[in-house]
Amino acid sequence: MASNYDPYIRKPYELYIAAAWFVATATSFAGYIVLPGGKSMMIPWLCFGFMALQSAIKGFNLVGRGKVGEMLTFMDVEKLMELVKPEKMWFGWGFDWMPIHTQRAVDYMLSGAKINHDQENPGSPWIHGLNTGKEKDVLIPLKSLEGHTIMFGTTGAGKTRAYEVMVTQAIHRGDTVIMIDPKGDKELRDRMELECKRAGRDDSFLFFHPAFPKSSVRLDPMRNFTRTTEIASRIASLLPSQTGGSDAFTAFAFRALNLVAQGLLETGKRPSIKQLRYYIEGGAESLLVKAIEAHANRVEPNWKEGSAEPYFTKAKAGKAKKMETITNPDWLATIEWYRTTMSNGPNGSEGIDGLLSLVEHNRLHFSKMIASLIPVLNMLTSGDLGELLSPNEDDTRDSRQIFDTSTIISGKHVLYVGLDSLSDSIVSSAIGSIVLADFASVAGMIYNSGKKPGRISMFVDEAAEVVNLPFIQILNKGRGAGFQVVMATQTLPDIVARLGDEARARQVVGNCNNLITLRIKDGDTQQFVVETFGQTYIKTVQQNISSAVNSAENIINYSGNSGQSLSFGEHDLFPQHLLGHLPNFHYIASIAGGRVIKGRLPIITH
Structure with a gap:
């Protein structure tokens, strides 16, 4: 049995044998020419030559194995689109990784050969040559992508180029495309805009970037909701918390946000981040009075001239019940009338009742409890960012378009969201989290309605900077709403650090049926990847x-x-430490259903 064992990659001993046969061939040929009766040397000469040629071919074949992985391929979009098949995503060239390739990889490493020959370029190209130098187009069914995809890769390994390949095809397919890019990669942004023009979707491209407010569209991340608690949770989830959002300060901030949002809705106004900040920071007294008046006008149209008149008379005489933060007599009369005649009754409003308790709360204690909320609201409403995230539809001087996630999806737009994380990582993380929370809300609406608007391809780069509980909900239930998510991160511990819990981090990656890995150095991430690939x-x-x-x-x-x-x-089906030796733009992937692919990607040119 052992005599039949021949390593796929080893030293080309056949070349030494070929050299010996060549010497024999040359000697016999010389005898054929020089010696008397040399014609008798013809048969040995031909036999020796044949053996030399046979050994040389086998030896050079061993030397050439792995060279295919050294190729760096550039491709234009026209060629790319020719390779795309219906209901498939083209993802470079490669082969299905089988146990035989594991055997060949181990043999090569045991041979004592250098894993990386080229010190100028990272990675070991021979890994891609383990399929006897053969490769074919990698076509992944779009149906498989419905299970979502996570992509790991260290800095410079090729995540952005991989996104270019995927995003380009999504745009030409006519998908709604959302790209959340914390870094704000200009090449990726330009690629998306260019492909929209190529695909005849010039008006579909939307650009949002806090560092470029003049050329950015305005987004309203508070527009879509089914319950006011959703609005409160989008802001409260940004607060620092040691217990996953269940501590007293976060709970108090959530309640305050929810009550202010309910008060705004009572007055017929849609909540915005600016309005929430105004009433949280400056006090909700005026909002309470407006909410009572709006509610009373619906329930009892002539309330001021009727049941409330004695309260106004009493207040003007200075006999109204005093309040810590209100001195206006009419306000005191309005509040006292509501408290006496409507509060907690059939004609009352739970939202107003809650807002009233908020206003009556001790102001000093209130300020302490929302101390962590005020900075979050300030950073989301300061300067140009305030105009971008809290757009005023009545401002005729601002010609920038206003969009929300619902109109983006219904209009089949291509949205690029750059977050400028290099300049301000805290603000960029907050923006990304709020936008994702809004998409999660819309995904829920679509799911409940049962009417899918078509495929929605969402790409989230550096996902560890923006991942939150609403994003987990998109992964959990987004498939039913037509969402196909591709998220990328450098390491698994990055997600653990973001969520503060390894179990929750594994919940995120566990919701992704597909895994794509470029070069990774982190040991924990490598271990997770090889666990996913399995054993052989x-x-x-x-x-x-x-x-x-x-x-x-x-x-x-x-x-x-x-x-x-x-x-x-x-x-391990794929040796763990080889994950740190993949060349740039090379990947190993596990696709839904257990298929494992070794592939390489091109660089898309303009």
Whole structure:
């Protein structure tokens, strides 16, 4: 059995044999020419030449294995679109990774050869050559992508170029495309705008970037909701918390936001981040009075001239019940009338009742409880960012378009959201989280309605900077609303650090049926990846040599033996440490259903 074992990649010993046969060929040829009766050397000469050629071919074949992985391919979009098949996503060239490739990789490493020959370029191209140098187009069914995809890759490994390949095809397919890019990669943004023009979707491209407010569209991340609690949770989720949002300060901030949002809706106004900040920071007294008046006008149109008149008379005489933060007599009368005649009754409003308790809360204690909320609201409403995230539809001087996630999806737009994380990582993370929360709300609406608007391709780069609970909900239930998510991050610990819990981080990656890995260095991430790929069995040749001398009986009594055996052992389907040796733009992927692919990507040119 061991005699049939021949490593796929090893030193080309056949070249040494070929050299010996070549010497024999040359010698016999010389004899054929020079010696008398040399014609008798013709047959040996031809036989030796044939053996030399056969050994040389086999030897050079061994030398050439792995060279295909050294290729760096550039491709224009026209060629890319020719390779795309219906209901498939083209994702470079490669082959299905099988146990035989694991065997060949282990053999190569055991041979003592250098894993990386080129110190100028990171990675080991020979990994891609383990399929005898053969590769074919990698076509992934779009149906498989409905299960969402997570992509790992260290800095410079090729995540952005991978996104270019995927985003380009999504735009030409006519998908709604959302790209959340914390870094704000200009090449990726330009690629998306260019492909919209190529696909005849010039008006579909939308650009949002806090660092470029003049050329950015305005987004209203508070427009879509089914319950006011959704509005409150989008802001409250940004607060620092040691207990996942369940501590007293976060809970108090959530309640305050929710009550202010309800008060705004009572007055017929849609909540915005600016309005929430105004009433949280400056006090909700005026909002309470407006909410009571709006509610009373609906329930009892003539309330001021009727049941409330005695309260106004009493207040003007200075006999109204005093309040810590209100001195206006009319306000005091309005509040006292509501408290006496409507509060907690059939004609009352739970939202107004809650807002009233908020206004009556001790102001000093209130300020302490929202101390962490005020900075969050300030950073989302300061300067140009306030105009971008809290657009005023009545401002005729601002010609920038206003969009929300619902109109983006219904209009099949292509949205690029740059977050400028290099300049301000805290603000960029907050923006990304709010936008994702809004998309989660719309996904829920679509799911409940049962009417899918078509495929929605969402790409989230550096996902560890923006991932939150609403994003987990998109991964959980977004498929039913037509969402296909591709998220990228450098390491698994990045997500753990963001969510503060390894179990929750594994919940995020566990909701992704597809895994794409470029070069990664982190050991924990490598371990997770090889666990996903699974195990296989490989052959191992063991050589045993022993000797013994029994000098007690006879000094020449010497014995020795040698043997060779072939055994099978369990091994990772893809060797873990090779994940740190993938060249740039090379990947190993696990697709829904258990298919494992080794592939390489081109660089898309303009």
